[in-house]
Amino acid sequence: MATWTNKHWGALIGGLVIFLIAEIGPGAAAFVVIFAVLGYFIGKYLDGELDLEDIRARAQGRRSETLPPEHPPRPPEPPRVR
Secondary structure (H helix, E strand, C coil), X not given: CCCCCHHHHHHHHHHHHHHHXXXXXXXXXXXXXXXXXXXXXXXXXXXXXXXHHHHHHHHCCCCCCCCCCCCCCCCCCXXXXX
16 A cells, blocks of 8 residues: 555544544544634635635635536516406
């Protein structure tokens, strides 16, 4: 085995979290895990791997310009006559 896969890293991190829970308690371990996840995303941002404009557009319901629309626009319906 030359390199570790995501499965291996996940097992290692899961084991460390279980060890933290047993060693320092669930509340403190949750605190550590929350800041570890926060640090992960800060690191991704600093490395330029997070596109904040794309995240903002998705949160506001707008689509990216590079993606085709899901459905073609429908023509307007004619007015109903009663």
